[in-house]
Amino acid sequence: MLLNKETKDLQSKLTEYVRNGKLPLIKGAKQDKLHHYRRLVYNIIFNSLSNAYPISSGLLGEERWKELVDEFFINHNPQDPQIWSFPFELYEYVLKSDYSLKSGKSYLNDLLFFEWIEMEVYAMEDTEIDKYIQLAKKLEIKDNFVLNPYIKMFSFEYPVFRKEEKIEEMEKGKYFIICFRDIDTFKVHYLEVDALSMIFIENLYDNNGNLKISLDLTSELINAELEIKNIFPLIEVLNDKGIILGIRE
Amino acid sequence: MVGLGFRRDIHNEILDLDNDAKPDFVELAPENWMRFGGYWGSIFKKIKEKYPIICHGLSLSIGSPDDIDDEFLDELNLFFAKAEPLIYSEHLSYSKCDNAHIYDLLPIPFRQDAVNHIVERIKYVQDKLERKIALENVSYYSPIGAEMTEQDFLSQILEKSDCNLLLDVNNVYVNAFNHKYDAKEFLDNIPLDRVSYIHIAGHDKVEEDLIIDTHGQDIIDPVFDLFEWTIAKIKPVPVLLERDFNMPEIEVLIGEMNRIRQIAKSVWGDNYVVK
Numbered sequence: 001m002l003l004n005k006e007t008k009d010l011q012s013k014l015t016e017y018v019r020n021g022k023l024p025l026i027k028g029a030k031q032d033k034l035h036h037y038r039r040l041v042y043n044i045i046f047n048s049l050s051n052a053y054p055i056s057s058g059l060l061g062e063e064r065w066k067e068l069v070d071e072f073f074i075n076h077n078p079q080d081p082q083i084w085s086f087p088f089e090l091y092e093y094v095l096k097s098d099y100s101l102k103s104g105k106s107y108l109n110d111l112l113f114f115e116w117i118e119m120e121v122y123a124m125e126d127t128e129i130d131k132y133i134q135l136a137k138k139l140e141i142k143d144n145f146v147l148n149p150y151i152k153m154f155s156f157e158y159p160v161f162r163k164e165e166k167i168e169e170m171e172k173g174k175y176f177i178i179c180f181r182d183i184d185t186f187k188v189h190y191l192e193v194d195a196l197s198m199i200f201i202e203n204l205y206d207n208n209g210n211l212k213i214s215l216d217l218t219s220e221l222i223n224a225e226l227e228i229k230n231i232f233p234l235i236e237v238l239n240d241k242g243i244i245l246g247i248r249e
Numbered sequence: 250m251v252g253l254g255f256r257r258d259i260h261n262e263i264l265d266l267d268n269d270a271k272p273d274f275v276e277l278a279p280e281n282w283m284r285f286g287g288y289w290g291s292i293f294k295k296i297k298e299k300y301p302i303i304c305h306g307l308s309l310s311i312g313s314p315d316d317i318d319d320e321f322l323d324e325l326n327l328f329f330a331k332a333e334p335l336i337y338s339e340h341l342s343y344s345k346c347d348n349a350h351i352y353d354l355l356p357i358p359f360r361q362d363a364v365n366h367i368v369e370r371i372k373y374v375q376d377k378l379e380r381k382i383a384l385e386n387v388s389y390y391s392p393i394g395a396e397m398t399e400q401d402f403l404s405q406i407l408e409k410s411d412c413n414l415l416l417d418v419n420n421v422y423v424n425a426f427n428h429k430y431d432a433k434e435f436l437d438n439i440p441l442d443r444v445s446y447i448h449i450a451g452h453d454k455v456e457e458d459l460i461i462d463t464h465g466q467d468i469i470d471p472v473f474d475l476f477e478w479t480i481a482k483i484k485p486v487p488v489l490l491e492r493d494f495n496m497p498e499i500e501v502l503i504g505e506m507n508r509i510r511q512i513a514k515s516v517w518g519d520n521y522v523v524k
Contacts, residue, residue: 015346030391077349081308126286
């Protein structure tokens with residue numbers, strides 16, 4: 001490297017200051033002007049995280065949210081060159097540091113992820129979708145579905161997606177969620193499903209929409225013979241929602 | 250060519266502009282559009298259909314002590330294949346240090362070792378991207394351990410690295426005010442033949458002796474005057490109106506673009522075309 005240690009140290013000192021707010025003596029600097037750098041950088045970080053997590057920041061309250069952002073920005077090295085996707089690193093930080101337990105907000109991991117995933121699915125890169133025809137009233141075992149590619153499946157401990165319930169009163173459990181983007185309107189939607197449905201849908205996605213393989217694998221896993229008629233109501237819902245787009249041509 | 254920064258908060262207004270109100274190009278930050286599909290992916294396609302694009306980056310961090318991020322350069326190349334930008338410009342500053350992105354522009358110490366370090370990095374980036382880049386003279390609010398003047402620092406980098414200059418006229422004005430030097434003398438002492446692109450913007454005076462380059466106000470007359478004085482010394486290049494905050498009605502931006510156009514035409518001729 002052609003950079004001297006002293007020059008590098010000067011750059012590090014300024015960076016440390018904008019991250020932790022503790023002003024060191026920096027050679028050849030106008031000490032009384034450096035606070036503008038701290039202010040400008042901090043505002044960018046704070047606004048980016050607050051905009052990404054409006055519900056979480058609101059529930060934590062102004063003071064605790066600021067404390068969390070401060071702690072995060074001091075202890076975590078942001079890795080993403082794109083600021084729009086950098087807030088995901090706060091979720092990872094909270095998860096790793098057990099912040100939700102320490103703060104007594106046990107739902108926070110799920111809530112942060114819920115807020116983040118909407119953004120991620122909304123922004124997912126476009127991809128070519130195979131040609132398909134409408135679903136027939138009667139399915140055949142050889143059918144292959146074309147599936148919505150803009151989708152994420154996950155489970156939560158708290159039903160943070162239920163807008164009608166108060167978060168503080170939510171019951172701990174196991175909740176299976178599908179988050180997907182409408183291919184025409186670009187709007188992001190959520191669908192709560194039961195465990196069996198989740199297994200079947202995951203199998204569909206893992207097997208390129210192949211109905212027979214997905215049924216066989218799901219049957220094997222639950223140790224019971226599933227038939228098309230058992231799964232047809234779910235398929236209708238998935239088709240209606242725009243998760244199953246149609247039958248591959 | 251007079252362009253406008255493509256801001257998401259006024260994307261419909263910009264896409265609706267036509268005839269004399271239409272900018273000749275739009276500028277966007279690749280970091281805000283790379284790997285984006287869905288609604289914003291569809292808007293990007295519309296931008297591409299309607300306007301030539303100039304890319305002005307945020308995260309290259311050419312002055313960083315950290316290594317250049319090759320993965321990021323690969324992403325840029327993929328994006329450029331889609332955007333086909335007329336120019337790719339970046340900032341002569343650093344925004345990553347000690348393995349942490351900080352998402353804003355910090356001032357590089359004006360020192361010989363920093364010049365040498367940056368020249369090597371520019372050459373590397375230009376090789377990887379297979380294009381010349383234009384670096385912007387950034388505004389700064391304090392020097393850091395300077396051992397040479399800003400103009401020497403900038404001139405050496407431009408000459409040794411063979412890159413172009415994105416001349417931000419407002420930044421020259423801001424820096425001259427903040428650090429008490431003569432803006433015209435500064436401009437007379439940097440290689441203006443390297444200018445391939447110009448930015449012009451508004452700013453905020455936040456202290457008696459300090460201006461911050463906010464891109465949040467209308468351009469003031471002294472900056473327009475400095476722009477006119479400067480472009481008489483250079484060949485025609487694209488000029489961008491930068492406005493990122495405190496957005497006014499689109500008509501105000503059109504008015505500012507028209508004023509830039511009039512000045513450009515009065516100096517460079519009625520039919521100035523940038524090649």
